[in-house]
Amino acid sequence: MLTILIFVSAFVLVHSGSSPHGESYLRSLSSRQKNEIPRDIIEDSLLDAVGLITKYGYPVEVHEVKTDDGYILTMHRIPEGRTSKGGNRPPVYLQHGLLMSSVDWIINRPDNALAYLLADAGFDVWMGNARGNTYSRKHATLNPDKSKFWKFSWNEIGYYDLPAMIDHILAQTGRKKLHYVGHSQGTTSFFVMGSNRKEYNNKIASMHALSPVAYMGNLKSPLVRMMAPMANTIELVTSLFGVNEFLPTSDFMTLASHLLCGEGSIFVPVCTNVLFLLAGYNPDQLNTTMLPLYMSHTPAGASSRQLVHYGQEHMSKRFRQYDRGVNNFITYGSLTPPKYNPESITAPVFLHYSDNDWLADGGDVDKLFKELGNAVGKFRVPMAEWNHLDYTWGIDAKRLIYDRVINLIWAFEL
Numbered sequence: 482m483l484t485i486l487i488f489v490s491a492f493v494l495v496h497s498g499s500s501p502h503g504e505s506y507l508r509s510l511s512s513r514q515k516n517e518i519p520r521d522i523i524e525d526s527l528l529d530a531v532g533l534i535t536k537y538g539y540p541v542e543v544h545e546v547k548t549d550d551g552y553i554l555t556m557h558r559i560p561e562g563r564t565s566k567g568g569n570r571p572p573v574y575l576q577h578g579l580l581m582s583s584v585d586w587i588i589n590r591p592d593n594a595l596a597y598l599l600a601d602a603g604f605d606v607w608m609g610n611a612r613g614n615t616y617s618r619k620h621a622t623l624n625p626d627k628s629k630f631w632k633f634s635w636n637e638i639g640y641y642d643l644p645a646m647i648d649h650i651l652a653q654t655g656r657k658k659l660h661y662v663g664h665s666q667g668t669t670s671f672f673v674m675g676s677n678r679k680e681y682n683n684k685i686a687s688m689h690a691l692s693p694v695a696y697m698g699n700l701k702s703p704l705v706r707m708m709a710p711m712a713n714t715i716e717l718v719t720s721l722f723g724v725n726e727f728l729p730t731s732d733f734m735t736l737a738s739h740l741l742c743g744e745g746s747i748f749v750p751v752c753t754n755v756l757f758l759l760a761g762y763n764p765d766q767l768n769t770t771m772l773p774l775y776m777s778h779t780p781a782g783a784s785s786r787q788l789v790h791y792g793q794e795h796m797s798k799r800f801r802q803y804d805r806g807v808n809n810f811i812t813y814g815s816l817t818p819p820k821y822n823p824e825s826i827t828a829p830v831f832l833h834y835s836d837n838d839w840l841a842d843g844g845d846v847d848k849l850f851k852e853l854g855n856a857v858g859k860f861r862v863p864m865a866e867w868n869h870l871d872y873t874w875g876i877d878a879k880r881l882i883y884d885r886v887i888n889l890i891w892a893f894e895l
């Protein structure tokens with residue numbers, strides 16, 4: 482009963498026009514807490530993607546891309562490195578995970594952030610932002626303050642957003658192919674595209690999935706597991722309230738953090754962030770000095786349906802389209818949603834997974850690996866505690882992940 486209450490209250494959405502950002506996070510701290518944060522971390526907490534990239538000495542461009550269904554997305558480009566400039570620079574497209582943004586590829590210092598490392602290794606780096614996040618709350622006709630804007634899951638991100646951003650990069654660079662790196666939902670949406678927009682496979686020179694999420698039957702995240710059986714009720718609740726952005730209420734956050742982090746946990750920073758509550762965290766790989774910075778830029782916004790669709794994946798153990806219940810027949814012409822087809826993904830794919838990932842379980846990754854049309858390699862991160870968010874924020878991300886990804890990209894370029 483308690484859990485039902487929690488999850489209903491979670492989705493009784495408090496509507497607010499702006500996404501969480503540095504200022505409001507810093508405002509939530511006491512002055513003693515704030516005094517303990519180094520000045521440059523405070524400074525970075527208040528910068529957006531362009532501000533951060535500029536501060537660290539890299540060139541940056543902002544591009545707007547319109548999807549076929551009218552969403553206007555912001556891309557950030559780092560066309561050159563600090564040490565490597567000019568020349569023939571193959572494009573690499575980075576796509577963030579759920580509740581994250583382009584900032585997560587540059588939030589660490591240049592010696593441990595994938596976008597900077599790629600730029601200095603000789604690539605032309607493009608970072609996407611999915612519809613609904615901080616940088617992509619825009620539509621040709623729909624208003625993000627209205628629920629109609631939020632009627633999408635990662636299915637639409639894969640079907641519309643990724644193709645639009647890929648076409649934009651190829652048009653701007655005059656290339657026929659690019660390399661793709663996705664984290665979490667950035668992999669799910671890629672698999673949607675490779676399955677349902679098959680022609681895009683030919684535009685991918687190589688794909689690198691950091692924490693691949695397609696099958697979720699075995700996922701470990703306690704919060705997602707508890708929410709999953711109520712996925713469709715939650716959808717009902719949200720549609721009753723007419724607002725479809727995922728914005729957990731403070732009651733929900735208090736209860737979820739007590740449940741998952743224990744008594745008094747609301748004072749532990751990671752227990753106040755819904756991203757950590759969903760994905761877990763690994764104390765050994767989390768740089769606590771940097772934590773205020775991560776907290777300032779996430780959660781970066783998503784629709785409730787993105788979470789509901791993941792909950793459905795866990796329940797059905799299938800990788801398939803959004804379950805519309807009684808409306809499935811009208812939308813899909815069948816009682817159950819159509820499956821995606823990993824077999825038809827012909828782009829060369831590398832999967833990077835780990836044992837302690839709350840969202841991408843090894844067994845589920847293995848099932849995907851066997852079904853993919855052109856799976857080239859599968860790598861287990863050689864650290865037992867490596868978790869979902871360590872792929873973007875982990876202290877040893879360069880050594881354990883990025884160096885390998887960069888080498889693989891070169892191997893498929895030369």
Ligand SMILES: *[C@@H]1O[C@H](CO)[C@@H](O)[C@H](O)[C@H]1NC(C)=O
Binds near residue numbers: 769770876
């Ligand atoms: C943690 O972050 C701070 C601030 O960027 C940095 O000075 C320090 O070297 C980092 N620690 C580790 C272990 O990477």
